[in-house]
Amino acid sequence: MSENGEREKILRRIREALTNPAPQPGSHGHKPHSTAVPVEGFAHWLPAVGAGFDAQADLFARNSVQLKSTFHLLESEAAAAQKLAEIALAESWKRVAAHSDGANGPSTRAMVSALKLPGVWTDTGYNVHEMESCDAGVSECDALVAQTGSVLVTSRSAGGRALSVLPPHHVVLAHREQLVADLPDAFALLERKYSGKYPSFIGFITGPSRTGDIERILVLGAHGPKKLTILCW
Amino acid sequence: MATGSSQQFKTDSKRVAGDLRHRGLIQTALSKYETSRDLQKSAFQDWQGARQAAAERKWDAINHLDQYLVEFASKLEARGTKVHWATTPEQAREIILGIIREAGARSIIKSKAMTAEEIHLNEALEKAGYSVVESDLGEYIVQLRNEAPYHIVFPAMHLTRGEISALFTEKLGSAPTENPEDLTMIARNILRDKYISADVGITGANFGVAETGMISITENEGNARLTAALPRVMITLMGIEKIVAKLSDLALFLPMLATAGAGQSLTGYNSMYGGPRMQGECDGPEQYHVVLLDNSRTHLLADPEQRDALHCIRCGACLNVCPIYRNVGGHSYGTTYSGPVGSVITPHLRGLQEWKHLSQASSLCGACTEACPVKIDLHHHLLQNRRNAMAQKPVRWEKMAFHAFGFLANRPALLRALIPFGRLAQKFQWIVKGGPLDPARAWTETRDLPPIATKTFTDQWRAKKRAASSKEPVQ
Amino acid sequence: MKVTLFVPCFMNTMYPQAGMSIVSVLERLGHTVNFHEDLFCCGQPAFNAGYWDEARKVAGPVVETLAADSADAIVIGSGSCGAMLKVFYGDLFAGTPLASAAVAVGKRTWEFSDFLVTKLGVTDVGARFPAKVTFHDGCHGLRELKVKQQPRRLLEHVQGLELVEMRDSETCCGFGGTFSAKFPAISTAMGEVKCAAAVQTEAEYIVSNDSSCLMQIQGLLDRQGKPLKTMHLAEVLAHQ
Numbered sequence: 007m008s009e010n011g012e013r014e015k016i017l018r019r020i021r022e023a024l025t026n027p028a029p030q031p032g033s034h035g036h037k038p039h040s041t042a043v044p045v046e047g048f049a050h051w052l053p054a055v056g057a058g059f060d061a062q063a064d065l066f067a068r069n070s071v072q073l074k075s076t077f078h079l080l081e082s083e084a085a086a087a088q089k090l091a092e093i094a095l096a097e098s099w100k101r102v103a104a105h106s107d108g109a110n111g112p113s114t115r116a117m118v119s120a121l122k123l124p125g126v127w128t129d130t131g132y133n134v135h136e137m138e139s140c141d142a143g144v145s146e147c148d149a150l151v152a153q154t155g156s157v158l159v160t161s162r163s164a165g166g167r168a169l170s171v172l173p174p175h176h177v178v179l180a181h182r183e184q185l186v187a188d189l190p191d192a193f194a195l196l197e198r199k200y201s202g203k204y205p206s207f208i209g210f211i212t213g214p215s216r217t218g219d220i221e222r223i224l225v226l227g228a229h230g231p232k233k234l235t236i237l238c239w
Numbered sequence: 240m241a242t243g244s245s246q247q248f249k250t251d252s253k254r255v256a257g258d259l260r261h262r263g264l265i266q267t268a269l270s271k272y273e274t275s276r277d278l279q280k281s282a283f284q285d286w287q288g289a290r291q292a293a294a295e296r297k298w299d300a301i302n303h304l305d306q307y308l309v310e311f312a313s314k315l316e317a318r319g320t321k322v323h324w325a326t327t328p329e330q331a332r333e334i335i336l337g338i339i340r341e342a343g344a345r346s347i348i349k350s351k352a353m354t355a356e357e358i359h360l361n362e363a364l365e366k367a368g369y370s371v372v373e374s375d376l377g378e379y380i381v382q383l384r385n386e387a388p389y390h391i392v393f394p395a396m397h398l399t400r401g402e403i404s405a406l407f408t409e410k411l412g413s414a415p416t417e418n419p420e421d422l423t424m425i426a427r428n429i430l431r432d433k434y435i436s437a438d439v440g441i442t443g444a445n446f447g448v449a450e451t452g453m454i455s456i457t458e459n460e461g462n463a464r465l466t467a468a469l470p471r472v473m474i475t476l477m478g479i480e481k482i483v484a485k486l487s488d489l490a491l492f493l494p495m496l497a498t499a500g501a502g503q504s505l506t507g508y509n510s511m512y513g514g515p516r517m518q519g520e521c522d523g524p525e526q527y528h529v530v531l532l533d534n535s536r537t538h539l540l541a542d543p544e545q546r547d548a549l550h551c552i553r554c555g556a557c558l559n560v561c562p563i564y565r566n567v568g569g570h571s572y573g574t575t576y577s578g579p580v581g582s583v584i585t586p587h588l589r590g591l592q593e594w595k596h597l598s599q600a601s602s603l604c605g606a607c608t609e610a611c612p613v614k615i616d617l618h619h620h621l622l623q624n625r626r627n628a629m630a631q632k633p634v635r636w637e638k639m640a641f642h643a644f645g646f647l648a649n650r651p652a653l654l655r656a657l658i659p660f661g662r663l664a665q666k667f668q669w670i671v672k673g674g675p676l677d678p679a680r681a682w683t684e685t686r687d688l689p690p691i692a693t694k695t696f697t698d699q700w701r702a703k704k705r706a707a708s709s710k711e712p713v714q
Numbered sequence: 715m716k717v718t719l720f721v722p723c724f725m726n727t728m729y730p731q732a733g734m735s736i737v738s739v740l741e742r743l744g745h746t747v748n749f750h751e752d753l754f755c756c757g758q759p760a761f762n763a764g765y766w767d768e769a770r771k772v773a774g775p776v777v778e779t780l781a782a783d784s785a786d787a788i789v790i791g792s793g794s795c796g797a798m799l800k801v802f803y804g805d806l807f808a809g810t811p812l813a814s815a816a817v818a819v820g821k822r823t824w825e826f827s828d829f830l831v832t833k834l835g836v837t838d839v840g841a842r843f844p845a846k847v848t849f850h851d852g853c854h855g856l857r858e859l860k861v862k863q864q865p866r867r868l869l870e871h872v873q874g875l876e877l878v879e880m881r882d883s884e885t886c887c888g889f890g891g892t893f894s895a896k897f898p899a900i901s902t903a904m905g906e907v908k909c910a911a912a913v914q915t916e917a918e919y920i921v922s923n924d925s926s927c928l929m930q931i932q933g934l935l936d937r938q939g940k941p942l943k944t945m946h947l948a949e950v951l952a953h954q
Contacts, residue, residue, distance in 0.1 A: 016531070019541075050288065155504075167463070168521050171461050189489075197486065204451055207513075220403055221392070222267075225420045227424075421767075562886045600887065602890025602894075605856075606857070685898065685902040685937060689933070694730060
């Protein structure tokens with residue numbers, strides 16, 4: 007196949023090019039700052055995160071405010087279910103999309119069913135037009151990242167690729183144990199959980215959808231959700 | 240020797256540099272960016288340490304590129320992704336058109352991809368009869384205007400809300416509005432339908448992770464996520480230099496990309512894709528193709544002095560801080576990659592003699608190198624491009640002029656003898672100052688020139704020495 | 715200390731008072747100053763234009779003369795020429811017989827304010843200049859030689875002087891050597907932005923450690939008819 011021919015040609019050109027060594031980075035005039043450090047070392051340079059749940063939850067909360075996501079730290083599953091119902095009522099949801107095949111499937115199914123709204127369960131497939139008519143998408147997640155205020159999802163754990171981005175309001179159901187300190191920890195979690203059998207999509211969601219394309223003025227809900235709510239208990 | 244491209248650059252850059260409205264607009268946009276960038280940088284415990292680590296990770300990736308590309312491709316293929324390799328833009332376009340034809344597709348949605356601009360993909364697709372819609376708001380806007388993106392991260396930075404409103408009214412029939420939120424919603428509503436009905440989604444890639452066989456896409460709007468979720472065929476076009484070795488490298492690159500590029504702690508959506516829909520997954524494309532593009536990147540790779548230009552993570556920070564870019568704007572460059580990094584790499588990608596003028600149009604202030612999160616030695620590469628261009632094909636009169644200057648500089652007595660003539664010439668300069676007969680017109684058209692001093696430093700130094708040796712007081 | 719002063723070509727011909735001010739300040743501090751009359755240019759114009767052979771013809775005698783010079787330090791009142799000697803001579807002479815001599819000369823070279831503050835540990839040179847002043851950071855000095863705090867610490871100790879920072883003090887003035895003549899429209903635009911920022915401070919003087927920047931800025935201010943005056947750092951420090 008001519009394409010395989012290109013592959014070999016490109017690789018050959020690369021190997022030839024690399025026979026001449028390039029200088030080490032940061033070497034022009036100034037001494038290198040440090041030698042190569044494994045990823046655990048990255049945490050030394052990235053923004054600081056306090057230790058322990060309270061400090062990290064506080065940081066996640068402050069980041070959420072800045073990002074304009076809504077973060078509720080709740081006492082129990084029952085409190086979360088109640089909060090979800092309040093939101094549905096306040097926003098007059100008519101239809102809701104969700105999945106029940108996550109790690110906490112039964113609990114998620116119960117919470118969403120309790121809203122008594124018609125909707126879409128993505129579990130074994132769904133009609134995209136039906137999802138488009140939903141007012142909200144409710145999903146689980148893999149982690150909450152305190153350092154950046156991010157939600158980590160995958161196509162396997164959060165109901166597919168579209169659920170967390172198509173409906174105009176994305177609600178995340180998370181547990182306290184899912185709060186991790188920083189990005190290095192989040193990637194370590196992914197490796198532990200999925201190594202060798204990664205889902206086809208992994209995503210970090212940091213706030214609602216936004217754009218600054220018009221005169222650098224912030225507008226929410228450009229294509230993805232205008233609202234992001236995280237319920238954590 | 241002026242080339243077509245250099246003439247066009249001179250004309251456009253002169254026009255835009257004199258456009259005070261443009262100057263003010265860009266100044267405002269970029270000072271907002273600067274404030275948030277500085278805030279985010281200061282949140283880092285050690286921004287300089289992070290830069291060094293990022294530079295080292297990219298050095299590792301690029302200097303073992305063959306090995307990592309092979310790993311990358313095989314991991315992707317193990318998950319049912321088809322990996323294609325293209326040396327030239329034409330090959331890449333053919334591959335993509337082939338995929339689209341075989342899929343029996345009709346409508347295509349695209350998220351932002353500078354490599355697609357590079358190979359002029361949209362034109363080729365439209366010529367073949369397909370409708371292609373840009374989903375990123377800024378790209379959508381410039382697509383409607385039939386324009387190239389102005390900035391690699393903020394494609395419509397050069398437009399006011401009034402201009403965008405007029406554009407939407409003209410092309411979409413929408414009611415005029417100066418409200419950015421309303422304007423965004425107009426685009427959102429139109430694009431909604433396109434996502435859902437598109438057969439093919441085409442994306443770019445910010446990174447390609449060798450270890451796990453995934454591409455990573457960074458965005459704020461969510462349009463790339465939708466492009467990767469809904470259509471039944473997904474194609475990612477990726478420059479071969481986007482490779483990073485490990486998934487965990489992204490823990491460093493993603494926040495640095497966001498900080499340097501947009502002054503954010505992290506961009507809204509950072510998504511990794513490794514294959515088509517897997518068994519047990521409820522959505523995602525049936526087919527996933529990754530098209531790897533060389534297009535002279537191996538040529539740049541073969542220059543060990545400038546190889547680090549391939550470390551670029553396309554954050555746009557160098558554009559944002561470049562005083563030339565700010566004053567001439569992205570379009571003046573006349574090529575896909577503008578700003579400092581564009582000025583460095585375009586001679587390698589598209590021809591040194593044809594594009595050397597971009598490397599010459601710089602005061603070498605070094606703000607770009609300072610800003611680069613992966614420590615590319617940008618402004619020194621501009622110098623190297625100049626040296627390489629002149630070594631290959633010197634400009635005769637210029638070379639002679641520098642030769643003559645060198646001759647004089649090494650003959651101080653001759654120089655001393657000639658300086659009075661310079662002073663004399665200056666006495667008459669006012670007659671022609673700034674006009675077409677003025678040899679110093681390049682300067683004097685807009686600026687006053689200082690006079691040659693009546694007593695040069697050397698004159699004064701010699702007088703001082705004479706006075707000291709004859710023990711007379713110095714005037 | 716025995717100090718050899720290197721005077722850039724346009725400082726010599728157009729701003730000699732800046733060079734004489736450096737001499738004056740160094741002598742006031744008790745050092746002996748030497749100057750090589752046969753060294754006119756560091757070779758940067760040809761170097762920046764990409765004509766490295768021609769640059770070596772000019773810079774070679776500079777390296778040879780200064781390598782044979784036994785002074786304790788070489789001082790240059792210019793960030794761009796200073797960078798040429800300290801940073802770029804290494805690149806220019808790499809692989810030639812003058813390679814190690816060029817690097818050695820670079821190591822002994824100091825930009826003027828850096829010499830006073832970092833090498834001599836002096837911040838008060840006994841100067842008096844009662845005026846409102848703003849400082850422009852010449853790019854080469856700032857980014858190649860890391861000169862940022864040194865001029866400010868010196869200005870802080872000048873009697874009667876009020877220092878105000880301008881917005882974007884680190885943004886290039888647009889001179890860039892031959893760039894100013896090859897791309898005059900861009901150079902002018904950059905200079906106009908710089909002048910506007912300086913005028914906004916309501917300072918009476920713009921001070922910098924690079925005469926080439928001052929030439930660009932003053933050239934524009936004069937054409938605009940603005941009263942703001944430029945002055946080399948050395949001239950302020952020589953003032954009593």
